[in-house]
Amino acid sequence: MLKLLDCNNFWSPSGGGVRRYHLEKMDYFKSRSDVHYIFVMHDNKTYTEQINDHTYVEHIEVPKVWGNWEYRYLIRKWPMARVILEHQPDIIEVGSPYFMPRIIHSIVKRNKLQSKVFGFWHADFPVTYARRFLKNTPLGLANRGEQLAWWYARKHYNRMDGVLVASEVIKMRMERNGMNNLHFTPLGVNNELFHPDKRNTGLITDLKAGNPERLILFFPHRFSKEKGLHVLLRAYEMILEMLDVPPALVLAGTGPYEKLVKEAAAKYKHVHFKGFIENKREMAEYYASSDLGFALSEWETFGLSLVEALSSGLSLIVAGEGAAREHVESSKAGLILDEVNPDQLADAIVRFSKLDRYKLSENARKYAAQLSWESCFDRQLDIYQRAIEVNKRMVH
Numbered sequence: 001m002l003k004l005l006d007c008n009n010f011w012s013p014s015g016g017g018v019r020r021y022h023l024e025k026m027d028y029f030k031s032r033s034d035v036h037y038i039f040v041m042h043d044n045k046t047y048t049e050q051i052n053d054h055t056y057v058e059h060i061e062v063p064k065v066w067g068n069w070e071y072r073y074l075i076r077k078w079p080m081a082r083v084i085l086e087h088q089p090d091i092i093e094v095g096s097p098y099f100m101p102r103i104i105h106s107i108v109k110r111n112k113l114q115s116k117v118f119g120f121w122h123a124d125f126p127v128t129y130a131r132r133f134l135k136n137t138p139l140g141l142a143n144r145g146e147q148l149a150w151w152y153a154r155k156h157y158n159r160m161d162g163v164l165v166a167s168e169v170i171k172m173r174m175e176r177n178g179m180n181n182l183h184f185t186p187l188g189v190n191n192e193l194f195h196p197d198k199r200n201t202g203l204i205t206d207l208k209a210g211n212p213e214r215l216i217l218f219f220p221h222r223f224s225k226e227k228g229l230h231v232l233l234r235a236y237e238m239i240l241e242m243l244d245v246p247p248a249l250v251l252a253g254t255g256p257y258e259k260l261v262k263e264a265a266a267k268y269k270h271v272h273f274k275g276f277i278e279n280k281r282e283m284a285e286y287y288a289s290s291d292l293g294f295a296l297s298e299w300e301t302f303g304l305s306l307v308e309a310l311s312s313g314l315s316l317i318v319a320g321e322g323a324a325r326e327h328v329e330s331s332k333a334g335l336i337l338d339e340v341n342p343d344q345l346a347d348a349i350v351r352f353s354k355l356d357r358y359k360l361s362e363n364a365r366k367y368a369a370q371l372s373w374e375s376c377f378d379r380q381l382d383i384y385q386r387a388i389e390v391n392k393r394m395v396h
Contacts, residue, residue, distance in 0.1 A: 002381075002388060004029070004117075005087060007040040008095025009081065009105070010122055014254050014276045016222060016255070017304040018095065018266045021187060028377045030055050034345070038087050040080065040395040040396055042072035058083045067256065075099045081107045084115070091384045094160070095120045100212050102154035116387045118264070119156075121301060124170050124361060126150045126177070128299035132226075159385050163382060166302035167323040177356050188373030189307045196313035196365060198288040207248040209270065215247035215353060218290035218314070220277065221297075221384070222304055223255030228296025228319070230257065234342035235349065236271065242350050246270050250286060252277045263325040269370045287312035292352055295324040296340050303327060311368035313361040331367030333360050 006025065010018040013215045021027040022039055028370045029037035034220065036054045036391055042062035049057040060079045062072035084092065084107055092108070092115050094100050101119065108115050123129070126149035134142035157163050157179060164185045165171040166189040171182050217236075229251075242248050247287045252274035265273040277283045287293070298321035300306065306327050316334035318324035328334045 001035055001036050002091065002385065003036040003038070003087060003089040004384065005038040005040065005084065005089035006091065006093045006095065007100060008120075008122065009042070009071065009073045009098065009100055011042055011072075011098045014070050014278075017187075017302065020304050024188065024190075025377060026055065026057075028052070028373060030057075032381075036087070036089075038083070038089065040083055041229070042074060046079070057341075057356060058087075062221045069256070073099065074103070076313075077103050077106055080104070081111075084108075084113070085111060087305040088113070089115050089190075090388050091115065092117050093120055094118070095122050097123060097125045097153065097156070101160075104180065105156065105159060116161040116384070117159075117318045118384070119160050121163055121165045121170065121174065124173070124299060124301050127155060127173070127225075132299065152272075154178050162252075162383060164383070167300075167326055169323060169326045170301050185376060185379050186371060187302045187304055187307070188371050188376040189304070189311045189368055190280075191311050191369055191372060193284050194287060194308045194311035194368075195284070196288050196361065198281075198284040198312065200285040200289045203285060203289045205272075207272070208251065209248070211245055213245045215243075215245070215292060215349075216290045216348070217247050217249045218252070218286055218293045218309075219250065220283065220286065220293075223251070223253050223257040223261055225257070226297055226299060227255075228294070228340055229255075229339055230260065231296055231342055231345055232294060233260060235345035236264070236268070238342060238346040239349050242346060243353060247349070248272065250274055250290070252283075252286065271362075283308070284312060287314050290314055292317065292349070295319065295327075296337075296345070297324065298322055298340060300324045307368050307371060310364040313365045315357065315360040315364060317345065317352065327367070329386070331363050331366035333367060 029035050038056045040058045043059040046061045062074045065071040094104050125144050130145040130149040131142050134145040145286050159254050162181045162183055164183050166187045171184055207216050236249055248270045250272045254276045261273050264271045287309050293314045293316045295306045295318040298319040301324040303323045318328045319340050320336050320338055325336055328336055337344045
């Protein structure tokens with residue numbers, strides 16, 4: 001039986017894509033009796049949760065990141081070493097770039113384990129967390145910071161047995177920067193749950209508030225600068241002067257900018273603060289009942305929420321970089337911004353109001369129907385099994 005252990009520092013109980021990825025992965029492996037699957041979840045205490053005879057969640061106590069976040073960053077080696085040595089996995093999948101690759105490499109080397117180590121490129125960190133944060137600094141610091149991050153990535157990821165990448169655009173960028181042994185493994189979507197049939201007429205009636213011409217805009221992302229919330233709120237103010245009917249704007253999530261969301265909901269009659277939607281069925285209803293969604297982050301490495309929206313038939317306005325652009329260009333189901341700023345976003349919303357929404361919705365659904373979680377994890381498992389077979393041949 002193949003033993004697979006998943007670990008990263010990006011898990012959050014109210015997070016988006018990484019959380020969804022691991023929950024779907026656990027559902028998949030629960031039904032695979034030929035795989036012993038262990039997910040390491042950072043928590044406020046340490047204990048083992050056994051899902052069935054071959055599926056485990058190893059909760060380990062890790063302190064929270066400072067601020068209004070629910071992330072917990074493991075920087076110590078021994079809690080992870082205990083779990084790895086207990087389960088002796090054949091494959092270790094590392095899902096975050098900062099501390100975890102170093103920790104895992106050290107444990108495997110020190111204990112002379114036969115475990116194959118793979119990375120999952122959940123965050124394009126040389127661009128997202130180096131270039132972006134240093135963007136307006138002098139003396140070329142943004143370029144230097146990005147190059148240093150790529151050096152760090154090559155140092156740790158090129159030691160691995162492979163790296164899984166969910167976007168062709170991101171994969172090509174990694175290859176240009178010297179990353180090796182990359183595998184294109186697009187993520188999936190639950191096409192039955194996230195479906196246009198999940199439209200909730202009662203919800204639509206409530207949000208349209210007596211005017212069938214009212215657009216319903218939906219933003220189900222973390223309330224942060226990275227996700228473009230501040231741009232959307234400013235653009236909303238502008239379109240009130242540009243459209244005859246004020247759109248309904250549903251803001252669903254949590255994060256450091258929650259105060260701005262609550263202020264907007266108090267100020268504008270048709271802005272609604274929904275909070276974090278934990279129930280997948282409720283999220284599916286909001287996607288299918290809305291007219292337009294947003295993916296304003298230029299730093300998406302796949303964008304699960306984008307594909308859930310598209311699968312629901314929801315058109316999108318997206319940033320012109322990364323996986324967001326890739327999805328909309330391929331699907332022809334929305335508009336792409338040259339630059340993420342309030343003026344361009346407001347103009348795009350007005351342009352969208354004049355387009356054939358039925359055709360866009362049809363394009364969205366057709367594109368997302370090609371993706372599934374089963375095919376995603378089948379592909380990953382095939383990569384892992386081939387790595388194990390190669391290892392066995394080398395040993396013998």
